[in-house]
Amino acid sequence: MFNLIETEKICRIQDPLNWTIEKSELFLNACSEMADFHQKHCPEICELYKKHSFVPSSLKNTSSDKKTLSQFYSKSNINSFFNSPIENLISKIPHVGVTAMKYYLLNSLPESDAVLKLTSSGTRGQKTRIWFDEKSLARVQAMLEELWRQEGLISKKSTNYMMMVYDPEEAKDLGIAFTLRNQQRFAPADETFFAIKKGKNDSWEFDIQKAHAKLRSYIDIGKPVRILGITSFIYELVEELEKTGGIHLPSDSYMLTGGGWKAADDKKVPRDYFRQKASKALGIPVENIRDGYGMAEHSSPYIECAKHHFHVPVYNRIYIRNPITMAMLPPGETGLIELITPFNAIMPNLSVLSTDMGFIESEPCPCGWNSPTFVIAGRGGVSKHKGCALTAAEIVRRKV
Numbered sequence: 001m002f003n004l005i006e007t008e009k010i011c012r013i014q015d016p017l018n019w020t021i022e023k024s025e026l027f028l029n030a031c032s033e034m035a036d037f038h039q040k041h042c043p044e045i046c047e048l049y050k051k052h053s054f055v056p057s058s059l060k061n062t063s064s065d066k067k068t069l070s071q072f073y074s075k076s077n078i079n080s081f082f083n084s085p086i087e088n089l090i091s092k093i094p095h096v097g098v099t100a101m102k103y104y105l106l107n108s109l110p111e112s113d114a115v116l117k118l119t120s121s122g123t124r125g126q127k128t129r130i131w132f133d134e135k136s137l138a139r140v141q142a143m144l145e146e147l148w149r150q151e152g153l154i155s156k157k158s159t160n161y162m163m164m165v166y167d168p169e170e171a172k173d174l175g176i177a178f179t180l181r182n183q184q185r186f187a188p189a190d191e192t193f194f195a196i197k198k199g200k201n202d203s204w205e206f207d208i209q210k211a212h213a214k215l216r217s218y219i220d221i222g223k224p225v226r227i228l229g230i231t232s233f234i235y236e237l238v239e240e241l242e243k244t245g246g247i248h249l250p251s252d253s254y255m256l257t258g259g260g261w262k263a264a265d266d267k268k269v270p271r272d273y274f275r276q277k278a279s280k281a282l283g284i285p286v287e288n289i290r291d292g293y294g295m296a297e298h299s300s301p302y303i304e305c306a307k308h309h310f311h312v313p314v315y316n317r318i319y320i321r322n323p324i325t326m327a328m329l330p331p332g333e334t335g336l337i338e339l340i341t342p343f344n345a346i347m348p349n350l351s352v353l354s355t356d357m358g359f360i361e362s363e364p365c366p367c368g369w370n371s372p373t374f375v376i377a378g379r380g381g382v383s384k385h386k387g388c389a390l391t392a393a394e395i396v397r398r399k400v
Contacts, residue, residue, distance in 0.1 A: 004037065004135075004345060006030040011139035011343050016313035017150050017305075017369035023314045024086045027342070030315075031090055032059035034342035034350050041108035045096075045348045052094040059089050078331050078362055078372050082319075091319055091328050095338055095351040101297045102128045109133055109346040118296060130296045133346040140343050141182075143315055144301045148186050150369075151303060153254065153290075159187040160218045162211065164229025164237065165259070166204060167194035183228060183256065190223055195233065206233055212240050216247060224252045227282075230259040231291070232267055235274060241281040248283030255284055256303070258292040275308070293376060298352050300341040309365045309373040316341045318374050320359055331360040334377050 006029040013023055035056035038045045049055070081087060096106070114131040132140070148154050161184055168181045184192065193214045199205035215237070218225050227234060234257055241247060255278060261268045269277075271291065279286045293302040293310055302310050312318050317340040320329040329335045337358045340351045357377045365373050 002037065002345075004030075004033055006033045007342050007345075008135075008139065010315045012142045012146070013315060014146060015150055016143070016146055016315055017311050017371045019081070019314050019371050024084075027314060027317070028059055028086050028090060030342040031093060031340065031350065032056050034345070035059065035093060037345060038108050038348040038350060042106060042348045044106055045108070048094050048096070054092060054094050058092070078360065078364060081372055082328070082330065082360070087317070090317055090340060093340060093351040095353040096349060097353045098128075098295065098297045098355055101349070101352070105129055106348050107131065107346055108348050113346055128296045130299060130349075131346045132299075132344065136344045136346055140299055140301075143313070143341075143343065144182075145186070147301055147303060147313055148183075151290075151305060153186055153256075153303075155187040155224070155252070157187060157252070158190040158223055160190050160221060160223050160225045161192040162215055162218070162225060162227045162229075163192060163194045164196070164211070164227065164233040165194065166196045167198075184226075187224070187226060190221075191218075195229070195237075206236070208236055208240055211237055215241075219247055219249065222250065224250045224254075226253065227255040229257065230261075231257045231274070232261045234278070235267060235269070238278050238281045242277075246281040246283070251283075251285060253282070253284050253288065255282070255289045256292060257290070258294070271308070295339075295352075295354065295356075297349055298339045298341065298354075299344065299349070300339070305365060305367040305369060307365055307367040309361065309367065310375070311365065311369055311371045311373050314371065315343070318358075318360070318372075320374075321353065329359075331362040331372070334359045337374070337376075 006026060010023075010026050010030040013026070016023075033056075035049075035054075039049050039056055040046075111131070113133045115134045116132040116137055118130045118132075119127045145154075163181070165181075193211070195208075195211040196204055196206050215225070215227075234255065275286050275289045278284065278289055287306040290304040290308070291310075292304070294300065300313075300316050302313070302316075304310055319338045319340070320333065320335040321327065321338050322329055323336050334357055337354045337356045338351065339354060342350055344350075358374050359377060361373045361375060364370065
């Protein structure tokens, strides 16, 4: 058996939206521990690290002067976060490209250790397969729970759920269906309605009229409602509600969107406009309408705060890379998003280079958490960035 002591600690850290020197040092140690594990157990990662002359033990903090380090964790200077010795070390971890993960299954533990297997939605083509071993799954669940706790999203009130996502009984291993169903554990479910089910010819169908009727029936019950699901489907429901003057759900109801617009980019509207429109149609306070960001290949959670900014929890890192040179860009500059989290032992997704474009915000968030915030600016062209990914040659052409 193996023990990932530092990894266990960082994944169960309290108040992850408040960064401290101690928490960042723990994150650095966990990255070193996880990188060492994958190097020893995944031949492809071992070759990748050799190619980049990366040694996991190099992730050691070179500055023991707390007074010197403290200047980098000033609440008023986001730029300083990314200039600290700790961040400079973490940023050297070689990344695996998300495009490669859609075609190649890399693992550091045998398949028999997988207790959960999920796939991405694959709306733009090839699907990604993601595995979790028992301890890794427990770690990511702990990360999610602490994040929701700090954001005040955990409730003991019996809640009705409008799930604008694929019915997990029919979707089986689809990641987004599992993720949104999993979020029901943060408020006890009284009744759950899934709006997207298999219809004729085994194709997915969104019955907007049934969803509309079910949502109206929840009003008479008087319990809080949580609307969870894919943004494009929720937007259709909001427009349907507007035709009849809207409704007014209990004030402690929430809307939590995820999965983006999928293949419905033609319907996409600005986020502020979406929130105002949804708030008016449903009677939910704007601060209770939150968006989530994530991807199967990374699996770590991000959720908007009450001021609608995406924070980077201390058990994660997000760096912005120049698409051509791969140099790390400073706050305010747009590039490819790299995501780092040391939780998954069975799959070497410690550092993942996405095809999403974004930037780190230059100013601190008014909500009060001192962690950096980021903005998703769009999706980069996959074909343009294959050179940034872990290519077939780099992973010894092992296709599963």
